[in-house]
Amino acid sequence: MDYRYQQLESWLLQGLREQRWRLGERLPSIRTLCQTQGVSKATVQHALQRLEAQGLVEARPKAGYFVTLQPKMIRAPRNRAQVEAPRPVTVNELFLDVMRRSAAFDLLPDLHAGEVPPGIVALNRALGRALRRQKGDDHQYYDAPAGDPALREQLSLHAARRGWTVLPEQLCITSGCQHALFLALMACCRRGDIVAVESPGFYGVLQLLEQLELQVVEVPSSSEQGMDIGALEAALGRWDIKACVVSPAFATPGGALMPEGARKRLLALADQHDLAIIEDDIYADIAFGQVPDPLKALDRSDRVILCSSFSKSLSRDLRLGWIAGARWHQKILHLKLVTQLASSRYQQQGIAEFMQDGSYAAHLRRQRNALRTQRDRLVASLHAWPGEIRVSTPQGGLAVWLELPESVDSLAAYPAALQQGVVITPGPLFSVSGQFRNCLRISYAHPWDDRRITALGQLPGLLLGH
Incomplete structure (x- = not known):
């Protein structure tokens, strides 16, 4: 659950977005906020200090807190994608260059500095213990198709804490979330079928659609509420869409959180149109406040396939994910044998121990605080x-x-940024329609040390000519 200062911060931030208080205006006094919001003075001060750190307000001696940013500076990017006819997918070749540089989540991928986080130290110890426990000729045997029972048990318990009841036998371990999404698409689609995706959306899904020779319908998605369910409904009325890939919790690139009403409407449409829903749940564990329930928790028709992994919450190098295949579970188990055969036993056992002794929960608490601080510094800089x-x-x-003026071309800026040692992630990578050329995804996955701050400071000159 959100701390009270986080709830107050979110309320104040929403007020700034809605221009409840305009540039130069004074916010309600600390005393007024205490009385109207039912919180302590310390809570109000903490929330206001966090807004001040983001550059949204400033404290003036004996006067209070005042709005310092133009309203335009805190507005969310516009939802500009248009629903177009289904089309085959061709992923921009620039995607391969970004991945080759390991730059999906870092402006400076060659910068490997800083201490190893305590959670990763504990993880390595757990993995080491699991490896040392291997006996005799254990290494000569394959893991069961569904994966290690102890890990599936821990994932079941972890899901229960998020409001979703799932049995261990309803889960299958995969080689990361991308592999889980691949299995899900193969299980419920055939070559030539139409799949609805968010736009802008995850370029990894577009890559999978291209490889499976599936067609795509891009559904507008906002950075605040996610997929436009009304637009999806209109698309379902026009075309025979077989599946919909959606990230209800903090979807990349915008980080939207889909409201409960939209989730329920999405599931109703799935029942009405016999639609398979593929839920990419990979970011939920790194919520800054209360971790949202998965869409799967509302599924009463067994048509939501949930996919996730530890790559965003724990380690990119740990290629372990999971899938809850719903009515397609048995087919997915077979497809796993075809595409991966088996997962590493010792890695699964090590992760199971890491979760069981509370190390994963402790790591998430530290990680969420660190990421929130890094987000605040990035947003203030932008x-x-x-x-x-x-x-x-x-x-x-x-x-x-990040949405920039229409004259900006982020694709054209990519080579110039490379010459200065900076790798950007241009907006068109998140669509197949050529939209979002004046947009950019910027990650706060890494600490904003001096070198990354310097690299970020080079971008206005490259993109805006300033």
């Missing part, structure tokens, strides 16, 4: 850029979505 910009302010996940 607000200081010249010109008209729009920035998402996600309450979880790893990245913000």
Whole structure:
């Protein structure tokens, strides 16, 4: 659950977005906020200090807190995607260059500095213990198709704490979330079928659609509430869509959190149109406040396939994920044998121990605080850029979505940024329609040390000519 200061901060931030208080205006006094919001003075001061750290307000001696940013500077990016006819997918070749540089979540992928986080130290110890416990000729045998029972048991308990009841036998361990999404699409689609996705959306899904020779319908998605369910409903009325891939919790690139009403409407549409829902739940564990229930928790028709992994919450190098295959579970088990055969036993056993002794929960608490601080510093830096910009302010996940003036071409800026040692992630990578050329995804997955701050400071000159 959110701390009271976080709840107050979110309320104040929403008021700034809605221009309840305009540039130069004074916010309600600390005493007034205490009385109207039912919180302590310390809680109010903490929330206001966090807004001040983001550059949204400033404290004036004996006067109070005042709004310091133009309203345009805190508006979310616009929802501009148009629903177009289904089309085959061709992923921009630039995606391969970004991945080759290991730069999906870092402006400076060659910068490997800083101490190893305590959670990763504990993880390595757990993995080491699991490896040492291997006996005799254990290494000569394959893991069961569904994966290690102890890990599935821990994942079941972890899901229960989020309001979702799932039995261990309803889960299958995969080689990461991308593999889980691949299995889900193979299980419920055939070549040539139409799949609905968020736009802008996850380029990894677009890559899978291309490889499976599936067609795509891009559904507009906002950085605040996610997929436009009304637009999806209209698309379902026009085309025979077989599946919908959606990230209800902190979807990349904008970090949206889908409201409960939209979730229920999505499931109703799935029942009405016999639609398979593939839920990418990979970012939920790094919510800054209360971890949201998965969409799967509302599923009463067994048509939501949930996919997730530890790669965003724990380690990219740990290629372990899971899938709850719903009515397609048995087919997915077979497809796992075909595509992966088996998962590493010792890795699964080590992760199970890491979760069982509370180390994973402790790691998540530290990780959420660190990511929130890193997001705040990034957002404050972006607000200081010249010109008209729009920035998402996600309450979880790893990245913000930045919308720049229409004249900006982020694709054209990519080579120039490389010459200065900076790798950007241009907006068109998150669509197949050529939209979002004036947009950029920027991650706060890493600490904003001096070198990354310097790299970020180079971008206005490259993108805006300032």
